[in-house]
Amino acid sequence: MWRHYIKTAWRNITRNRATTLINLFGLSVALVAFIFIALWVQNELSFDSYHKDAKDILPPANVFLKQSDEQPMNGNKLLYHWENLLNKAPGIEDGATRILPQNFSGTVLNIHNQLFAEKSCAYVDDNWFNMFHYDLLYGDIKSFYANPFSIALTESKAKKYFGDDKKALGQFIKIDSNTYQIKAILKDNPANSSFQSDILIPLSAYLSNPSNYKNDYGWNNFNYLTFIKISPNANPANIERAAKNIFAQNKKDSTITLSIEPLTQWHFDNRSSISSMIGTRHGNRSSLYIFSILGFLLLFIASINYVNLTVARTNARTKEIGIRKIIGGSRMQLFMQFLAESLLFCSIVLAISFIVARLALPIFNNVTERQFTLSLSSLVVWKTLLGTLVLLVLLNGIYPALIIAGFNPINFLQGKSILKFKNVFLRKSLVVVQFVIAMVFIVGALVITLQIRYIQRSGTSYNRGQVVSFQFPFQTLKQYNYFNFDKDKISAYMQVIKNDMLKNNSVQDVELANASIDNINSWSSGGWDWKGRAKDFNPQVARFVVDAGTKDMFNIQLKEGRWFRNDNSDKHNYILNETAVKVFGIKEPVIGQYFSRSGDTGQIIGVTKDFAFKSMHEKITPMAIYTHEIKATFFVKIAAGKIPEAMKTIEATWKKFVPDAPFEYQFMNQAFDNLYKDDLTVSKLVLLFSCISIIISALGLLGLAAFVAEQRTKEIGIRKVFGASVRGITLLLSKDFVKLVIIGIVIAMPVAWWAANKWLNNFAYKIHLSWWIFLLAGILVLLIAFLTISFQTIRAARANPVKSLKTE
Amino acid sequence: MIQLQHVSKWVTTGNVRTFLLKDINLEIKQGEFVSIMGPSGSGKSTLLNVIGMLDDADEGVYTFMEDDVFKLKEKQRGELHKHHIGFVFQAYHLIDELTVYENIETPLLYQSIKTSERQAIVADIIDRFNIVGKKDLFPPQLSGGQQQLVGIARALVAKPKLILADEPTGNLNSKQGEEIMQLFKQLNEEEGVTIVQVTHSEKNAAYGTRIINLLDGRIV
Structure with a gap:
């Protein structure tokens, strides 16, 4: 059967x-x-649920500054001293483990005298492999811990650096002045792991350096991530309270709070930016x-x-x-x-x-x-x-x-x-539903596209594709002992590097700053002063340290006053953005007023128009621009059409001044896209989905139109015999469908409006949802639907009536 | 075998009741070969459909092999119809998507007959109807006469006691028609299959043992 x-x-x-x-x-x-x-x-x-007892592993994930919950700290150091906790709150079963990720600065690996910048290194303590599950391919964990100068790395990194994962075992990698031996090859981190570090080194190797030890074994370092494992019947609230107390007692000078949560929920906790330390993103x-x-x-x-x-x-x-x-x-x-x-x-x-x-x-x-x-x-x-x-x-x-x-x-x-008739009604409703969905998708795609375009035009407008940036490594600066932190000496040194690049005519301009103008993530609160400030008013202020030529390179627009002069005369002067003037409550005339940063006092010489210097999800905040501070990020403007030549020049300069680190750079358009990576991904996906949905809906309509035309063959034949025109019949057949599509569009409007609004609320700065977006989407849907239907109806209308009547 | 008592069927348009069948009293015994005749619209096909349990009547009693058909549940009626009645149509009504072999096999599939037995039965009937060479063809590839032969083979394959044929030769030329009628006669005489056919043709009606004339839904 x-x-x-x-x-x-x-x-x-x-x-x-x-x-x-x-x-x-x-x-x-x-x-x-x-x-x-x-x-x-x-x-x-x-x-993270694949680790044994994952729900009992608690990362004290969030360390917040009480003053502002919006500014989470990176990581925490508290449970470095977890032994203290053991006495106060019973239930910590297998103790704790720590990881010290090195993602931020990157690690330079020297393999057979070739240099590689590796961003996924981390130091882990003795308990790490007990607490977390890893699949071992070659070697063993015991010998990894036996000698501090060991490395465990994932198979894909082993393949990348040594060509073969098995042969990598026992090989040597030099980091700084120490040589490490590869003792274990691990299976790649699963896609559903929060830990995406590919190269692991025993923490004892790091702490064997006395200055590292001295620096880290206190309460002021926030670079570690600590995880504790509690017994299943322990009360997490007790442990959290005990931990808070310990922290409060030991770090009296701060108002930092702490909370803990199970590892399995960690992924969705996007309040903290810990994720960036270990190479994964938090889920939403x-x-x-x-x-x-x-x-x-x-x-x-x-x-x-x-x-x-x-x-x-x-x-x-x-x-x-x-x-x-x-x-x-x-x-x-x-x-x-x-x-x-x-x-x-x-x-x-x-x-x-x-x-x-x-x-x-x-x-x-x-x-x-x-x-x-x-x-x-x-x-x-x-x-x-x-x-x-x-x-x-x-x-x-x-x-x-x-x-x-x-x-x-x-x-x-x-x-x-x-x-029968009732089926026709149902099928018509289904078509309406289809077009409601298609319409919502199209409005969504339009809104997202417009918002992204709005974003792209709302920063300062400069040709991002022609500007490349790279960072002068702090490690190298360290070698010069920071020139005793003498800003002028460092600045002079940087000028030498600048001039070296400018010798080649493919390089149009070189400027230094502390951060990219599209993503200024350096800020501080406290230490700022101006006329009329209330004693306890310490807002966060973004810091943008620049060269005098930065204005032209990034096309910064001034609202009033002037920009920095290209000599030392503006050493102590400041430029603020509009928001800063507003938030600080500085009264007119702004120009010429007193302004101070940690005692470095000068005057306000200009005010810029507000521009987005962070992701548009965030509000524009007060910003102070000044020149006299350490800045180590180079921005190189390349002459049109000379990118390959310029890159050669820049790299040559790099090799001359930074021989011990690989050259890494980023074009500003890439960096900018990176800033909105999630939004761009969403926009691409929604665009794709709306195309799919409209194609599917149109195909459905096509099939249905064909069916109706076939069903009405006889009627069409009779009408034609009695003199109906092709146009008349096409209209007759299309009318019903167009009606359905219009109903769908009308129903979709409020749904689409609601959804678009909801999405736009993610942004501090957003486009206005105007009526023409909906009108445009509606016309688009109608047009596509009409074209699809006509394809069938015209064919049906032109058929020879004699034939159709004969077959009946 | 078949007994109809005061069977009527009608449609109502507005307040007017139009009779399709009116007060039909009819008895058909096992082994009969009955021809129903009458002009277009006289109710021949309706009567045949009622007998074949495809259609209901509005009034009267229909007894088929001691069962009161109108009082049976749909499922029981389906069983009766499936096991005892075979249909032959003017337009053959073969399933175009199935081969000759599969068309003939389908009624047996619906009766859940085992594969080996089924194959034997189908092979046997294909042999008997002399269509072995055509068994893998699809209906549109056959001539009208051949299609009707397949239609009859399909009606017979489940060994029904009753064959209902609605103008079985209506679409055939006279030679093909004669062959089909011969076949019916042979089935009736040699195997004792009861046959009820609807026909326009006096000649075809003459193959049967009895003729029933219908006019405006009544037997005359």
Whole structure:
């Protein structure tokens, strides 16, 4: 019986090529998107849960300055002294473990005299591998800890540096003046791990340097991450309270607070920026939900096509169904037959989608910057696939099968077809739903595109593609002992480097600053003073330390006053941004007023127009610009069309002045995109999804229009015989559909408005949601729908009436 | 075998009741070969559909092999119909997506007959109807006469006691028609299959053992 079902199903699928292709395409595309989303969601939800007893491992993750919860500190040092805690709060079972990540500055590896900058190094203490799960490939952990100067590294790094993961074992890597031996090769960190450090070194190696030890063994260092493991029945609240007390007693000079939470929830806690220390990003629950919904919506609209077209097709199969019933097929048997057909079809769709997903996985990994795998040997993949199949069959198969099973064969003998009026209403509603979704997607894509464009135009406007930046390493500065922190000496030294680059005419301009103008993340509160400041008013002030030429390079616009002169005369003077003037409450005339920073006193010589110097998610805050401070980030403006030549020049300069570190640089447009990486990813995905949804909806409409045209062949024939024009008939046929699409658009408006508003609320600075966005989207949808329908209707209208009437 | 008592069927348009069948009293015994005749719209096909349990009547009693058909549940009626009645149509009504072999096999599939037995039965009937060479073709590849042969083979494959044929030769030329009628006659005489056919043709009606004339839904 099943063989019979499958055989018939297969013949039907292959016979109706147009319908099959529409369905295959729509469902497969939607399913590929769905599989990716499922992978991502599954991965997010399982973060860090693979460690044994993960829920009992508590990272005291958040150390906040009480003054402002918006400015979390990087990491914490408190439980470095976790022994103190043990006595106060029982329940800490396996003690604690620490990691000292080195992501921020990067580590220079010397391998066979070749230099590599490695950003994923970390020092770990003796308990690390007990607490966290790692898969060991070669070597062993015991010998890793036996000698402090050991390294454990992941297989992909081993392959990168030594060509072969097995051969890397026992090799040597030089870091600074110490030589380390590779003692263990680990499997790569899973995509759902918060710890993405690839190179691990025993902490004892780091602390064997007395100055490191002295610097770190106190309460003022926040570079460590500490994790404690509690026994299952211990009360985390007690431990948190005890930890807070210890901290308060030992670090009396600060108002820092602390909280702890299970490791498994750490991933979604994006209040802290600890993540940047260990190479992973925190997850965002709301985007997780949004994308889950998007995935289901896509699958849903593709399924609507399938249901609509299958039900429409059953009309053509009235004869087959009628006969089957007459020759003895029962309701159940027919139901099963059509369900089997859906099952077969959905399995094909699933297989195609899986293959496409496998092929497209590298692209997806690239966009999400994760390392997902889609292997048939994975149980999770099978679970996801089977779950999807069941969902698909339920969505797609049940309704058509029910309609078919209930068909009374006498209707067939009397020349009536299966579909009755009530089915038409349902199918029309489904089309409306499809277009509601498509419309929402398109409004979404428009709003996101406009917002991104707004962002790109709201910083200072300069040609980011022609400016490259690199940082003079602090390690190298250290060698000169910071020139005894003499700003003038350092500045003179930097000037020498600047001039060295300027010798080549491919380099137009070189300026120094403390940070990129697009992302000034240096700030301080306290120490600032101006006329009229209340004693206890210590707002945060962003610091932008610049060269005099910076204004022209970044095209900074002044509102009033003047810029710094290119000599030493403005050494103690300041320029503020508009917000600073407002927040500080400085009264007119602003120019010439007293301004001071930690006793370095001068006057305000200018005020800039406000520009976004941080991500647009954040509000523009007060900023002070000045010149006389250490700055070590170079910005090089390259003459048009001379990028390769200029890069050669810059690198040569680098080698001359910084021989012991590899040259690393970034173009400003890349850095800028990096700042909005998540937004750009979202915008790309939504754009992609809206294209998919509109294509699927249009395909559905096409199929339905074809079906209606076929159903009304006789009517069209008669109308033509009685003199109706092609135009008249085209309009007649299109009218109904256009009505549906318009209904869909109208329903979509408030939904789209709500969703767009919700998303825009993530930004401190956003576009205004004007009516024309919705109008444009509506017209676009209508146009696409109309073109799709006309394709069918015109064909139907032009058909020869004699033919159609004869076949009736 | 078949007993209809005061069977009527009608449609109501507005307040007007139009009778499709009016007060039909009819008995058909096992082994009969009955021809139903009458002009277009006289209710021949409706009567046949009622007998074949595809359609209901509004009034009267229908007894089929001691079962009161109108009182049966859909499922029971389905069982009766599936096991005892075979249909032959003017337009053949083969399933175009299935081969000759599969068309004939399908009724047996619906009766859940085991594969080996099923294959034997189908092979046997294909042999008997002399269509072995055509068994892997699809219906549109056959001539009308051949299609009707397949239609009859399909109606017979489940060994029904009753064959209902609605103008079985209506789409065939006279030679093909004659062959089909010969076949019916042979089935009736040699195997004792009860046959009820609807026909326009006096000649075809003459193959049967009895003729029932219908006019405006009544037997005359």
